[in-house]
Amino acid sequence: xxxxxxxxxxxxxxxxxxxxxxxxxxxxxxxxxxxxxxxxxxxxxxxxxxxxxxxxxxxxxxxxxxxxxxxxxxxxxxxxxxxxxxxxxxxxxxxxxxxxxxxxxxxxxxxxxxxxxxxxxxxxxxxxxxxxxxxxxxxxxxxxxxxxxxxxxxxxxxxxxxxxxxxxxxxxxxxxxxxxxxxxxxxxxxxxxxxxxxxxxxxxxxxxxxxxxxxxxxxxxxxxxxxxxxxxxxxxxxxxxxxxxxxxxxxxxxxxxxxxxxxxxxxxxxxxxxxxxxxxxxxxxxxxxxxxxxxxxxxxxxxxxxxxxxxxxxxxxxxxxxxxxxxxxxxxxxxxxxxxxxxxxxxxxxxxxxxxxxxxxxxxxxxxxxxxxxxxxxxxxxxxxxxxxxxxxxxxxxxxxxxxxxxxxxxxxxxxxxxxxxxxxxxxxxxxxxxxxxxxxxxxxxxxxxxxx
Amino acid sequence: xxxxxxxxxxxxxxxxxxxxxxxxxxxxxxxxxxxxxxxxxxxxxxxxxxxxxxxxxxxxxxxxxxxxxxxxxxxxxxxxxxxxxxxxxxxxxxxxxxxxxxxxxxxxxxxxxxxxxxxxxxxxxxxxxxxxxxxxxxxxxxxxxxxxxxxxxxxxxxxxxxxxxxxxxxxxxxxxxxxxxxxxxxxxxxxxxxxxxxxxxxxxxxxxxxxxxxxxxxxxxxxxxxxxxxxxxxxxxxxxxxxxxxxxxxxxxxxxxxxxxxxxxxxxxxxxxxxxxxxxxxxxxxxxxxxxxxxxxxxxxxxxxxxxxxxxxxxxxxxxxxxxxxxxxxxxxxxxxxxxxxxxxxxxxxxxxxxxxxxxxxxxxxxxxxxxxxxxxxxxxxxxxxxxxxxxxxxxxxxxxxxxxxxxxxxxxxxxxxxxxxxxxxxxxxxxxxxxxxxxxxxxxxxxxxxxx
Numbered sequence: 087x088x089x090x091x092x093x094x095x096x097x098x099x100x101x102x103x104x105x106x107x108x109x110x111x112x113x114x115x116x117x118x119x120x121x122x123x124x125x126x127x128x129x130x131x132x133x134x135x136x137x138x139x140x141x142x143x144x145x146x147x148x149x150x151x152x153x154x155x156x157x158x159x160x161x162x163x164x165x166x167x168x169x170x171x172x173x174x175x176x177x178x179x180x181x182x183x184x185x186x187x188x189x190x191x192x193x194x195x196x197x198x199x200x201x202x203x204x205x206x207x208x209x210x211x212x213x214x215x216x217x218x219x220x221x222x223x224x225x226x227x228x229x230x231x232x233x234x235x236x237x238x239x240x241x242x243x244x245x246x247x248x249x250x251x252x253x254x255x256x257x258x259x260x261x262x263x264x265x266x267x268x269x270x271x272x273x274x275x276x277x278x279x280x281x282x283x284x285x286x287x288x289x290x291x292x293x294x295x296x297x298x299x300x301x302x303x304x305x306x307x308x309x310x311x312x313x314x315x316x317x318x319x320x321x322x323x324x325x326x327x328x329x330x331x332x333x334x335x336x337x338x339x340x341x342x343x344x345x346x347x348x349x350x351x352x353x354x355x356x357x358x359x360x361x362x363x364x365x366x367x368x369x370x371x372x373x374x375x376x377x378x379x380x381x382x383x384x385x386x387x388x389x390x391x392x393x394x395x396x397x398x399x400x401x402x403x404x405x406x407x408x409x410x411x412x413x414x415x416x417x418x419x420x421x422x423x424x425x426x427x428x429x430x431x432x433x434x435x436x437x438x439x440x441x442x443x444x445x446x447x448x449x450x451x452x453x454x455x456x457x458x459x460x461x462x463x464x465x466x467x468x469x470x471x472x473x474x475x476x477x478x479x480x481x482x483x484x485x486x487x488x489x490x491x492x493x494x495x496x497x498x499x500x501x502x503x504x505x506x507x508x509x510x511x512x513x514x515x516x517x518x519x520x521x522x523x524x525x526x527x528x529x530x531x532x533x534x535x536x537x538x539x
Numbered sequence: 540x541x542x543x544x545x546x547x548x549x550x551x552x553x554x555x556x557x558x559x560x561x562x563x564x565x566x567x568x569x570x571x572x573x574x575x576x577x578x579x580x581x582x583x584x585x586x587x588x589x590x591x592x593x594x595x596x597x598x599x600x601x602x603x604x605x606x607x608x609x610x611x612x613x614x615x616x617x618x619x620x621x622x623x624x625x626x627x628x629x630x631x632x633x634x635x636x637x638x639x640x641x642x643x644x645x646x647x648x649x650x651x652x653x654x655x656x657x658x659x660x661x662x663x664x665x666x667x668x669x670x671x672x673x674x675x676x677x678x679x680x681x682x683x684x685x686x687x688x689x690x691x692x693x694x695x696x697x698x699x700x701x702x703x704x705x706x707x708x709x710x711x712x713x714x715x716x717x718x719x720x721x722x723x724x725x726x727x728x729x730x731x732x733x734x735x736x737x738x739x740x741x742x743x744x745x746x747x748x749x750x751x752x753x754x755x756x757x758x759x760x761x762x763x764x765x766x767x768x769x770x771x772x773x774x775x776x777x778x779x780x781x782x783x784x785x786x787x788x789x790x791x792x793x794x795x796x797x798x799x800x801x802x803x804x805x806x807x808x809x810x811x812x813x814x815x816x817x818x819x820x821x822x823x824x825x826x827x828x829x830x831x832x833x834x835x836x837x838x839x840x841x842x843x844x845x846x847x848x849x850x851x852x853x854x855x856x857x858x859x860x861x862x863x864x865x866x867x868x869x870x871x872x873x874x875x876x877x878x879x880x881x882x883x884x885x886x887x888x889x890x891x892x893x894x895x896x897x898x899x900x901x902x903x904x905x906x907x908x909x910x911x912x913x914x915x916x917x918x919x920x921x922x923x924x925x926x927x928x929x930x931x932x933x934x935x936x937x938x939x940x941x942x943x944x945x946x947x948x949x950x951x952x953x954x955x956x957x958x959x960x961x962x963x964x965x966x967x968x969x970x971x972x973x974x975x976x977x978x979x980x981x982x983x984x985x986x987x988x989x990x991x992x
């Protein structure tokens with residue numbers, strides 16, 4: 087049922103390609119879904135992939151092209167001439183997929199491919215779609231949909247649908263428009279199936295339809311489709327004319343990408359990368375955060391150097407530097423992760439900033455008491471140095487409170503300033519908390535050592 | 540089109556509830572989607588919510604109940620008698636939603652509610668669904684679907700569909716079974732729409748249908764639906780009999796939950812929590828990782844204490860402890876995040892473990908050279924202490940290499956041992972890298988100070 091890609095399978099296919107045994111190669115792929123073939127292509131070199139591509143029938147080949155990882159696709163489109171792209175591939179694609187593929191080409195090749203598309207309607211649709219920002223509903227939508235007039239009868243409706251349905255893989259909903267092409271509602275296939283042949287569309291459509299504007303952001307599209315459990319969402323222009331529709335599979339990618347971006351950002355990776363990317367690309371994606379971390383570390387070193395004498399006299403204070411720094415970082419990240427996630431999934435509700443902060447403070451207070459209590463017991467019985475015992479525990483408690491405060495406030499602040507709040511969970515907040523945490527630690531140390539000695 | 544929930548709106552509604560102005564309250568909610576009403580309920584206290592619930596017509600009330608956050612729903616079901624739950628709410632739900640709601644009740648109440656369901660077919664379906672593990676296809680699926688026999692003609696097919704369609708909100712696909720109820724294919728509404736009335740189902744169905752077993756894990760279900768862009772996926776038992784279907788909206792929740800879990804795990808939060816949870820719950824979810832971090836910190840202190848003399852003689856070595864620790868942590872998390880994400884989205888492909896490791900090493904080598912080079916320049920010109928300059932840069936380079944090695948190997952190892960690889964990105968890897976990183980640092984320091992002094 088589901089094909090598990092194995093090394094043996096790929097090797098066998100490669101052998102057939104090498105020996106130019108087209109029939110055996112095709113036979114191996116014949117029962118595969120285009121998504122499976124795309125996965126195989128990721129394992130082949132460009133020459134092998136090109137060879138296989140030209141073996142496939144154009145329709146399957148187009149589907150495979152759509153399913154390819156973006157990098158593989160770009161690599162591959164580079165070696166294909168514009169007229170082949172237009173006639174063999176674009177021709178068989180839905181407008182949204184076609185626009186995605188063409189949008190990835192460089193300007194010159196884009197123009198050439200567009201000029202080679204024979205179906206002027208399709209070319210027009212693609213040019214329309216290319217004009218929208220990738221991260222908006224306009225950039226996500228496809229033009230293909232079934233559109234019926236509210237004044238039609240059920241019989242006309244079914245006849246017209248049969249005509250329009252040729253362009254479509256699946257029909258989920260029929261969109262109802264008035265004479266001005268303004269979206270007025272949807273007609274479910276169920277309603278159509280249950281209606282008698284004399285009924286008018288007007289009498290059976292559902293006027294209660296969710297829609298978005300072409301300019302709505304893809305995040306908002308994802309939120310709306312998730313919240314209302316929608317499979318398709320119509321897109322209208324600023325005066326309500328029906329422009330296209332977005333299907334859930336494209337939105338699943340948006341949700342996945344968003345989550346991956348937040349996760350990568352929290353892990354200190356600043357660009358969207360995959361394990362399959364080149365080492366140089368992987369390195370570039372990570373360096374920015376590491377350099378920020380390095381500069382932060384130099385700052386921390388400068389802060390600690392102010393306390394050089396204290397360390398010389400009480401070198402045991404240095405032992406707990408990593409503990410204080412790590413706890414400040416961990417607590418800060420925990421607080422900000424909860425806030426970032428709340429913002430992302432829009433589940434913060436109406437709870438006011440003040441209340442959220444109060445709650446985080448309560449959590450920090452509890453955790454701070456427990457953790458510094460445990461550390462107190464350890465140092466009391468093991469290190470037996472009273473000044474150190476009090477210094478470390480008291481600082482840990484203060485550091486936890488401060489880290490939670492910053493961890494909560496920074497993402498809220500970033501969000502209000504229209505920055506991505508996920509920025510807060512990266513090395514940025516860890517470094518800030520390190521600096522502050524260690525400053526508190528040494529300051530407390532100087533005071534308490536003064537008391538105990 | 541999309542209702543933005545405001546403080547004013549909630550306050551107005553509360554006033555109507557308080558003054559028992561039922562009509563105004565209902566009027567305020569009449570154009571809202573159940574998901575919007577559920578959002579409002581999250582803002583009300585239990586008495587207000589209960590009052591509003593009993594105002595709504597049962598069908599809307601059931602939809603709202605399904606849309607409520609799990610915590611709100613549990614809170615609410617506690618105050619409702621079993622017979623009301625059964626007759627007013629469960630009665631109007633799809634089998635999967637009903638099973639979810641009933642599954643959340645305690646054992647005693649569950650039995651009582653089940654006994655109060657009048658429709659024996661529905662009760663049977665719910666009991667069947669409750670027997671599956673929540674995290675499998677069986678736990679995700681609904682029983683309602685349209686099932687036709689391959690031997691029927693199109694006319695019989697449409698007649699039977701009309702009967703079955705009454706139970707369903709939407710129809711996306713029609714499932715085709717043989718006389719033994721074994722799933723043999725799907726029939727798209729498009730094919731049915733385009734077929735003439737004398738055609739047989741046998742001649743127009745598509746035998747190429749993806750399906751999963753009831754025991755398939757929900758993560759795998761999500762991966763399959765994502766990969767093949769499916770809106771609905773049929774579920775069969777171990778001998779291929781059609782048992783139910785899973786729709787994409789339930790899977791979107793799985794994808795979102797998975798991503799959130801990984802993100803929280805990377806942020807050191809060990810249970811699924813929301814900002815709206817109580818401080819005690821929030822605190823409990825964070826303490827385990829913090830305690831691990833604390834124990835790690837104590838270990839690190841023990842490691843550094845071995846070098847007490849070195850610190851006393853060269854206190855400037857302590858300045859760079861946080862930098863070394865932070866860089867070890869950051870590099871380790873970056874490496875493991877990429878691997879964890881690759882495992883999660885199944886995009887690691889066939890690249891062998893050896894090659895992945897080699898690539899991570901190449902990235903670490905480049906980043907290590909750049910970062911320790913920068914730090915060398917800083918220390919060379921600012922600190923002007925040769926022993927320190929060489930020690931810090933040389934250690935940083937080694938630490939980056941080791942952290943990348945561990946960051947790559949640990950999640951791969953966890954995955955092979957069938958643990959969740961996301962565990963690796965939490966404080967666990969940071970602590971391990973801290974210990975190892977600082978040990979390297981002080982060891983290198985002892986050697987190099989010996990050379991330079």
